[in-house]
Amino acid sequence: MxxxxxxxxxxxxxxxxxxxxxxxxxxxxxxxxxxxxxxxxxxxxxxxxxxxxxxxxxxxxxxxxxxxxxxxxxxxxxxxxxxxxxxxxxxxxxxxxxxxxxxxxxxxxxxxxxxxxxxxxxxxxxxxxxxxxxxxxxxxxxxxxxYDIQNPDLNILGNIGVSRITFLVTYEKEFIWVVEQIDTDIENSHAFIFPTKFTRNHSVDYWKSYFDHFNIYQKYNLKFLNENNHKSNIYQSLNIEREHDLKKIVISRIRKADKFVDYHLPCSPEDFFGRVKPKEIFWQFIKDVRDKKPDSRIVCLTGNTGLGKSSLLVKLIEESCQEEYKHEFYIRDVDVTSVRDDKAKFFLANVIQTTLQEAIDHEFIKITNHKIKLDSLEYPFFESDSIQLLRHKLREERKVIIIFFDQFEEILTNNSWVSIYKDFLEVAQEINYIKENIVFGFSWRADIYLPAKSPQSEFWYKIKHLSTTIDLNNFIFSEEDTAQALKKFENFLSKNTHIKKLDSSIKKWLLDNCQNMPWLLKKICGEIHKDTLKSVDFKSKQIINNIDIQKIFDRDIDEIKNIGNIYYDCLKYIAESSPISQQEVIDKYECDVIHKLLEYHLIIATGSNYKIYADIFREYIVDDELPLLTINFTPRTSIVTALKIFKLLNSNLT
Known part of the structure; x- marks a missing residue:
């Protein structure tokens, strides 16, 4: 070539x-x-x-x-x-x-x-x-x-496919050419440096250090090329690197529960309940994007821990597959807790390329024998010819692709991933600029601490400024939603246990105390199913509160400790670094220890990582503290009735 x-x-x-x-x-x-x-x-x-x-x-x-x-x-x-x-x-x-x-x-x-x-x-x-x-x-x-500068000798590259070249000028007034080669496996991509007569430093180590300082070309294997290089040498070195490639990047989807009482994972779509208004806001925004109404192409789903953000996202994905939406909208969910530290810098480019290719392979958008290929792992990301064609087809057929990053707070709170904030921000700004039928979604906890003026805080502020935000804190998980959930729970119990109906005292307590906390509702339903909570617990004056939630967690911990302290040590090790590479855990603990924690659903495998099943439980293990759970009694009488009673008291005092 x-x-x-x-x-x-x-x-x-x-x-x-x-x-x-x-x-x-x-x-x-x-x-x-x-x-x-x-x-x-x-x-x-x-x-x-x-x-x-x-x-x-x-x-x-x-x-x-x-x-x-x-x-x-x-x-x-x-x-x-x-x-x-x-x-x-x-x-x-x-x-x-x-x-x-x-x-x-x-x-x-x-x-x-x-x-x-x-x-x-x-x-x-x-x-x-x-x-x-x-x-x-x-x-x-x-x-x-x-400046009398010659073109680089691109023939040295032989059959290596490239599509973008950069003329780069340094502050020291060194001029170089940089040619990017994007491999099918993105982490095998290369940046070839060609010197000019104004290039004084011919060391690849010098340029690697120089680029690292400016946070560019860090995703590439760098090679410095000159007249001493030959096609065969380049081919050989590229092939050797491919042979020694590490495990490929995993782009995991959200795992969901397979039964109603499994509170360790987001609930399956058939067990989903409530959240009617947030769903309406989301679909209206996506339809507006299809109709080219909003300036924004970013949607953020936020809310405190336990409000069911991941479950809502799973439900939206299921609805996108139904007849009403399946020919217009394609949602690709991404569980960011599957990111490996050593692969994090390739993550976003991989997600973009993989998602757009999947949309074609699944025939959401029909372009015969079309392969999505990025021109570069640097900004801009959506300018390659292959993506330009996809963008044109999306416009023409009025279809929208949505890439949704769930549990994004893991990226915001992981200090080792600071370098990829810039990538996410640049992509967010780019898709808002091109205003095409491609949407980025971010789901994250609103109750996390981000240090003021930190890169994380600045990123969060800028993304929010660019986005349409759906904050679940603003939408009450109502008594009707809770009643709907309890009906599903009763149906589950009648099919899987001898219990045909919930005791009225249990039902009343759950209705009174678990509004706006679906995770807690599922957790307590799970404890009832396991028979660790009984009717007498709800009839007594000991109303379940934070302390009792702590007792439930302590019971989980004691159960695993009784098997052996090594199991709790492993659990705490994972909690302190969650999500953590599976290989790192395997290197430290025996496989039967890890399998037991998986069997008890205390940890979850996500991609090539392990994590604790719930943020609340993880924070309790690490900090010995629980977040504030709003499980106080919620009045079920309207304010109008209360005002009538006050008026009667005023006129009928004895």
Whole structure:
């Protein structure tokens, strides 16, 4: 395969220290302006002024044609955000309305957004091409000409498939080419570094350290290529790496319970109860996305622990498979507790590629023999030709793909995964920008602690700002919902035990005390089924409270301790690092210990990890504390009745 430079998508990237511009705001812009000045000299323009102040604005660079003496205004945009139509209109206003320039230049390290290219084309049609835009591949060509830089020898790569090349400039003014190869197994992807005559450091270790500092290309195996490399050497090294590849990334779905009284897992769709309003809000949002009404393509499902977020998500997935929705909406749930630490940096790219491919393979969207392939593991993620075709088909057929990340608080609270917040934020911003029929969903606990000004807190704030939020704390799990759940419980008991009906005292207590806490309701139903709670417990004056929930947990712990302390040691070890790699646990404890904890449903296998079955139980093991459980008596008489009684008391006192 002959790789042609012109066939590759070109990206322009400049790396400068984060500290640049903090004390002196103009430093960053000054560096870019100094870097691009030779571009104009090469084009026979002479720089006449920099940072020129006009009424109401400041011009980065002014240039003059050496022959015609015509002048041009130059605006330099050094940022990752795309150039919007308002930026174009402001530039043309400054150049041609507020001042008397013949031309206007726009130089940007990012691309034009949305309708910006249309605005540029429309303006140039009316004004004889007086607006000149240099971004991406065009800016690369201008740099090559000005600095006399040759194209990299891509023939060294042989038959290795690549589609994107980046011209990268460092703060030290070293210029290199970076070509990305995305493997079918994403973690086997490579970034090939080609030097230019301005490249002083030819060590792959140097560039790995350099890229790590800027948090880029960390997902790739790096290779530095020059004239000493040969096709056969590259093939051989890639094949060796494939042979020694670790276990592939697991993208697990949400596991669900197989019977009503199993409180260790989210309930199955047939046992789901209540949450009518949150479901309506979700489906209305997804329909609005299909109809291109909202700006947002992010939906967040939040709420305190025990409110049934995962169960609601399982129900939504089941509804998406029903006749009403199955031809329009495709939901792919992702249990983030299955992420392995050593694979976390590949996780999001894998999810995107796998989900979009699954939607095609399951014939939700029909594109014959189509394979989804990313151009890059770096932002932007949705610009590859294969994904562009999928986006077009989704628009055309008015279908929506939803990728929903459940238990996302695990990523927010895991300090070793800080590096992937940027990926999630960039993808969230990208899908909001492209406004296609692709939605990202995040489900997380609202009652977790995030340190102020931490990366986690900033990420959470930005995602919430971008999203439509469904907060289960705002929707009461009502008495009717609880009654519906108890009816399901009675049906289960009648089919599986000698009990045909719940004792009225039990029923009354559950109705009074378990509103808005479905997890607690299922837990107590499970204890009733196991016969560890009896009617007498509900008739006595000892109302179940936090202390009694603690007793239930203590009973679970004592039960496993009675078999042997090693079982509790293993349970606590998993709790302290949950979710934790299965292999790490197996290396420390014998398999029969782990199997016993699985048998007792105290731990759950998710992907290649183990975790404690419930956050409440995990926190009790680790911190010896329980979250505040709202299980106090809830009045079932309306406020109107209470007011009538007060009025009667006022007029009939003795």
């Amino acid at each position: 002959n790789i042609k430079f012109d066939d590759l998508k070109g990206m322009f990237k400049i790396l400068v220290p984060d500290s640049l511009g903090k004390e002196k705001p103009k430093e960053k812009g000054d560096f870019f302006e100094e870097l691009v000045t030779p571009l104009f000299k090469n084009q026979r323009w002479k720089v006449t002024a920099r940072n020129k102040v006009l009424p109401g604005s400041e011009i980065d660079i002014s240039v003059e044609d050496e022959h015609t003496k015509q002048t041009a205004l130059v605006q330099c945009k050094f940022h990752e955000d795309k150039i919007y139509s308002n930026d174009i209109k402001q530039l043309t206003s400054e150049a041609f309305l507020l001042s008397d320039y013949s031309f206007a230049f726009l130089l940007s390290t990012s691309e034009l957004a949305g309708t910006s290219q249309t605005v540029v084309d429309t303006f140039n049609n009316k004004h004889n091409d007086k607006l000149i835009v240099w971004t991406g591949k065009k800016l690369i060509e201008i740099f090559k000409s000005a």
